[in-house]
Amino acid sequence: MQDKKILVVYFSKADENYNVGEIEVGNTELLAEEIIKRTGADEFKIEPKAPYPKGYQETVDLATEEKASDARPEYLNEIDIEKYDTIFLGYPIWWSDLPMIVYTFLDNHDFSNKTVIPFNTHEGSGNAGTYEDLKVELPESNVIGDGFNMTGMSARTEEGIKKLNDWLSSLGF
Ligand SMILES: Cc1cc2nc3c(=O)[nH]c(=O)nc-3n(C[C@H](O)[C@H](O)[C@H](O)COP(=O)(O)O)c2cc1C
Structure with a gap:
């Protein structure tokens, strides 16, 4: 798969987060960075137009409202994905779902x-069933069912990053 044009699209939130305290780089972003390093992929980070609150609880409250109203929060910048054959899509689970801003993308x-x-x-x-949800959401795409997931805490460890690399190897990257 190395000759394919690869893009990593992801959403990730820094600042105060569950179990990991105050972080400067989000958990999912750490995985995204490693995938980019390993595959040479281009990168698009989904940056909310209205930044999420720094606090965990405030973010949870807002995310609850967004999910209840099936919101499509706007993001900054844009990317044309036409030239890419393979797109890694990264996100944290929010309320057993993709964050609504990922649906916007x-x-x-x-x-x-x-x-x-x-x-x-x-x-x-x-x-949280999101890989199956993505198959429904993107019926014209080949959504890989054996995606990669781990706790945010694990993503911040060497062991976690090694597991990520093992998974990338298993996919031929
Ligand atoms: C609004 C919100 C909702 C969350 N909902 C869930 C959930 O339903 N299940 C779960 O396992 N973790 C949940 N979490 C925890 C995040 O998925 C986890 O902390 C993740 O690693 C955050 O990644 P990030 O730093 O890339 O944003 C939630 C976190 C937030 C902020």
């Missing part, structure tokens, strides 16, 4: 005929 792009490789961090929910 999905809505704004045509993923047909692309291979989509999900990866995520969480604090107990695993992938």
